[in-house]
Amino acid sequence: MSDISQEAKPGRAELPSARRWEVLGRRPLYESKWVNLALVKVAPPGREPYEHHVTEVPDAVGVVLCNAAHQVLLLHRHRFITDTAGYEIPAGGIDDSESVEQAAAREVLEEVGWTVRDAAPMFSCNVSDGVSDQRFHFVLAQADRYAGPPVDEHESTSRVWVDPADVEKLIKDGEVPGALSTVALLYALHFQHV
Template sequence: MRWQVHGERPVYENSWVNLWLVDVQQPDGRRWEHHVVKLRHLAVVALVDDQKRVLMLWRHRFITDTWAWELPMGLIEDGETPEQAAVRELEEETGWRVGAVKPLIYGQPANGITDSEHFVFRAEGGTYVGPPAEVNEADRIEWIPLSEIRGMIDRREVVSSGSLIGLLYLLLDEPV
């Protein structure tokens, strides 16, 4: 069953988050204004080395006041492809450079309320080029064995949706 959109209007807009009211009609005929959060899209990258380890960041998220492991990720800038954003964010946040990434998985983590798209990539054979340019992103940057990822997820040490879907899909591809 498809909902029909009759129009939309912005309530609040800035460069990070936009709140819109969308005039929708449900299949049963009920019509109302639904809140929609419009966000810039996200690129995520899983850099895997030849020892079957993935590069991750230990960071604090003030919104939920939690610490957790995450894959390097960031917003896709205007005029930038998701692949370019993944390569840029990896280097800015970790100091590791890759020449190319390949698509791993795509997701829309909360598509009932937001239009956010997460493009998750896999990279291999990175080169360390120096300390991260983004000094406020992570408390630690470490290579984590893929064999430990499942336990970390079970202990809620990995909770961001971009990291979760990327790591779980990575585990499907990589026997550990």
């Protein structure tokens, strides 16, 4: 990776350090346990300060759940906010007293009715870092046993085990509309976790 003003050279280039934006203050507009909206006064390098809208959302977890046949469990559901329907991985918030792995196990049990084993973090990333501070933690887990109907059964129309090749097709065909699930599944497929 090189600066576009310079000719590209073979090999890995040193990355320049990012120029930091100075945060001058924060003015809350709305606050709840689920989401906060604030105006944050910032000064970009070489620019006049201005107020930028920031959505503050607690961290969350997303789980790529696999079975012994190397299939992935996906939920099919409607999202009223975007008025879209499609496939997703189990996901949700992380309680204050939970580790990422504990939150993953709880969310899988609540949303799909399975217990998990071998839950291990894959990676973490910011969801929409231009407007939100939310960070998602992605976990790979193995299905252990079916414990019964999920407590949060209302959150999905159906739950299905999907072969990896079919996961790729669902993504390609736009049947996985959410970036959270798309990123987690592509990561798991690329690094051969499924």
